[in-house]
Amino acid sequence: MDPSSASLRPREPRRGRRTAVTLSDVAAAAGVSPITVSRALNTPETVSEVLRGRINATVEALGYVPNRMAGALASAKTRVIPVIVPSLSNVVFVEVIEGIQETIEAAGYQMLLGSTDYDLDREAALASTLLGWAPPGVLLAGLRHLPRTATLLKNADVPVVEFMEYGARCIDMNVGLSHVRAGAVMAAHLLERGYRRIGFVGTRMRDDYRARQRYEGMRRHIAEVGGASDILFEYPWGPGQEVGWHALADVLAADPQVDALFFANDEMAVGAVLRAQRDGIAVPGRVAVAGFNGLPMSALVTPALTTITSPRKEIGKQAATMLLSRINGTPPVQRRIDVGFVLEARSST
Amino acid sequence: MDPSSASLRPREPRRGRRTAVTLSDVAAAAGVSPITVSRALNTPETVSEVLRGRINATVEALGYVPNRMAGALASAKTRVIPVIVPSLSNVVFVEVIEGIQETIEAAGYQMLLGSTDYDLDREAALASTLLGWAPPGVLLAGLRHLPRTATLLKNADVPVVEFMEYGARCIDMNVGLSHVRAGAVMAAHLLERGYRRIGFVGTRMRDDYRARQRYEGMRRHIAEVGGASDILFEYPWGPGQEVGWHALADVLAADPQVDALFFANDEMAVGAVLRAQRDGIAVPGRVAVAGFNGLPMSALVTPALTTITSPRKEIGKQAATMLLSRINGTPPVQRRIDVGFVLEARSST
DNA sequence: GGGATTTTTGGTAGCGCAACCAAAATCTGA
DNA sequence: TCAGATTTTGGTTGCGCTACCAAAAATCCC
Structure with a gap:
């Protein structure tokens, strides 16, 4: 029978x-x-x-x-890699994602994109859901997560790359740059050029802790060197050129001593430069302006914007490459990669 | 037994x-x-x-x-919706994606993102792969596809929304705006302001047929009205501010008659305005500049940029909403939605 | 209070594919 | 030419879950 x-x-x-x-x-x-x-x-x-x-x-x-599901169920393998980022409105993440996409698609994988809107609870929920697809690995932005997110990912026993910032403690693997050091480097640059009252302008910094790290790096450096002071300006809006546009006027009115402004990103900084241009405020004569990210437009405004270039696409590629090599059983050469950054000193400071 | x-x-x-x-x-x-x-x-x-x-x-x-795969296999249902776009480098698509993401996540769905890099063959391959996940519906950018892509999607018998441009022939449902009309409206605006030699600057227009449609709309309108002429400039680069930055000088050198430039997007147009500013070229005195999309930065440059605002996030939301209502068995009110656009006449023209 | 509902729980089968093992077909070398 | 190695093909089973159906328990109604 x-x-x-x-x-x-x-x-x-x-x-x-x-x-x-x-x-x-x-x-x-x-x-x-x-x-x-x-x-x-x-x-x-x-x-x-x-x-x-x-x-x-x-x-x-x-x-x-x-039917991929049947295949995946039978073989306990999928070729879908979840990528969790805080936001898609931010060009920075999009460029990283592009790097990831290119790399993993070339290797025959698909990207399952989740965005947390800077909410760690949403991040945890997303991680849980996405793990249900039995992915071969996970790509996750940032090093700060809820304990349960970390536990979940560790227990899932899949390779994980945390990308964006470089730090000591990671779940599994890490690619990024040190935002604290970037802040310090910019502070050093501004001090060297003789500015003594340096403002930092950011948005929603409770959520955007990387911006906070840059501010911290700057603040500490200024404190260490001495002879200058810093001041923080925070806006509750989404980050965008409008913030810089408004901030420039606000800040100079609120604290006329300010002679340099380090913006949390290039978009805001460009907004500030454009405003200065319209209102005839001399940059860097009256106030120096610096940004962060090294977006192409930073070089096109007048004066050209001093900024810190981060290798965003590179971060995505490295993260994906690391993950893929682990998926394929080859342990990556290093578990943590500091991709570094470059200070572009231009005429706005 | x-x-x-x-x-x-x-x-x-x-x-x-x-x-x-x-x-x-x-x-x-x-x-x-x-x-x-x-x-x-x-x-x-x-x-x-x-x-x-x-x-x-x-x-x-x-x-x-x-295990979502097992569940999906058993129930023949997934909550993953593939979204196929030509590119992620273009802000425009990202904003549409954001609208989609918000809407479908609120309804408990996940987004599976694929990018074709403007390659219709890749689009077909992607559609085929993604259909293997037995999705409840598909979101696809654009109305132009290979015949086999359309066949595939029709045979799959899932709701499909094609978004970005509005047109008569769609696979299933359609949300977008008429790029031909947008081009015509901009042409009408430029003619009305007295410009008589109007250049259109685009990049990779063989791939970016929506830009081509805008050019076509402009060209035809100019021809119909008479008394003015148009000229097309095409760059083989990716679209970005650098293109506008270079194009402004190139065009004026190549064809000094040109008194207005309609750029395929705001980024290029902003690049042109920034170049004009640096080189002391009067805008709109020597040459008028117009863009397309209505990005925030278009309002911040000096002179503020004339542009056409497209409701990008709205397109994403509408597309997702339409798809979801079909997934839930409620036929949407309309199968085709023209979201329209708004001409923002500002001081650059 | 007893039958008819309604609500809550469980059993069984199979979604479509790939892993594992076995069998058949083909090739090899002396 | 034939045993043994190699390549190519097929049969069976189960991945983890949910649809369908049925049974048990709780509730209702007159």
Whole structure:
């Protein structure tokens, strides 16, 4: 007696599901067994050329689309990599994502994108949901997460790369740059050029802790060196040129001593330069302006903007490459990579 | 004799797969049947409060993460919606994606993002792969695809929304704006302001057919009205401020008659304005400059940029909403939505 | 209070594919 | 020419979950 006869008995689809073409349909049409079709598609070199041709033709003819879920369930493998970022409105993340996308797509993987809107609870929820897809690895922005997010990812036993900032403590692997050092370097530059009252302008810094790190780096450096002071201005808006546009006037009115402004990003800084231009405020004569990120537009405004260039696409590529090498069993050369940054001293300071 | 007894026989994991906590584990630990756990998670209202509490506690305790693939395979339903766009470097798509993301996440769906890099073959491949996830619907940028892409999507029998441009022929549903009309409206504006030699500056227009449509709309309008002429300038670069920065000088040198320039997007137009500023070229005195998209920065440069504002986030939201309503069985009010656009006439023209 | 509902729980089967093992076909060398 | 090695093909089983159906328990109504 054949215990599996029940499952071989012909039947119509169990539920109202759409009756898509399945691997068995292709097999039947091509006159081979299902497993041969599976092989022809996944490991073509193990199937004779004749059958391969016939099978490919049948696949084409029937418009067969493999059910990835069934495949993933059977093989306990997916080629979908979740990428969790705080925001898509920020160009910076988009460029990192591009780097990731290029790299993983070239390796035959797909990207499942989740955005947390800077909310750590949402991040935890997202991580949990995305792990349900049994991904081969996870890419996660930032090093600060809820304890349960970290636990979840550690328990899941998948490679994880945390990208954006470089730091000592990571779940698994880490690629990024030190924002504290970037802040310090900018402070050093501004002090060197003789500015003595340096403002930092940021938005929603409770959420954007990387901006906070830059401010911290700057503040500490100024304190260490002495002879100058810093002041923080925070706006509750989303980061954008408008913030810089308004901030320039606000700040100079609120604290006329300020002779240099370090903005949390280039967009705000560009907004400030444009405002200065319109209102005839001399940059850097009246106030120096610096940004962060090294967006192309920073070089185009007049005066050209001093900024710190971060290798965003590179971060994405490195993160993806690291993850892929771990997925493929090759341990990456290093578990933590500091991609560094470059200070672009231009005429706005 | 029980034909399925074979599958009930206890066994160790078949392969070297990682032995994650499964629904059955939770059921055993909570002392209920697996199906009850499934219900407690998916349709909590159908399970008594006592059991629900016990099950949730067990889920928590064991760190159970449902295997979405198994669920999807069994129910023939996923909550993952593929979104296919030509590019992520373009802010415009990112904003549309944000609108989509917000809307579908609120409805409990996930976004699977694919980018085609303006390659229709890649688009077809991507569509095929993504359909393998048996998605409840598909969001696709643009109305122009390879025949096989359209066939694939039609055969898949899932709701599809094509977004970005509005047009007569769509696979299923469509949200966007008419780029041809936008071009014509801008032409009308420039003619009305007295410009007579109007240049259009675009990049990679073989791929970016929406920019081409705007040019076409402009060209035809100018031809219809008479008394003015147009000229096309095309750059092989990626679209960005640098293009406008260089184009302004190039164009004026190549064709000194040109008295107005309509750029394919705001970024290029802003680049041109910044260049004009640096080089002391009067805008709009020597040459008028107009952009497209209505990015925030267009209002901040001096002179403020005339542009056409497109409701990008709105397009994303509408597209997602339409798709969701179809997924939920409610046919959307309309199958095609023209979201329109607004000409922002500012001082650069 | 007893039958008819309604609510809550469980059993069974199978979604579509790939891993594992076995069998068949082909090739190799003396 | 034939045993043994190699390549190519097929059968069976189960991945973890939910649809469907049925049974049990709780509630209702006159």
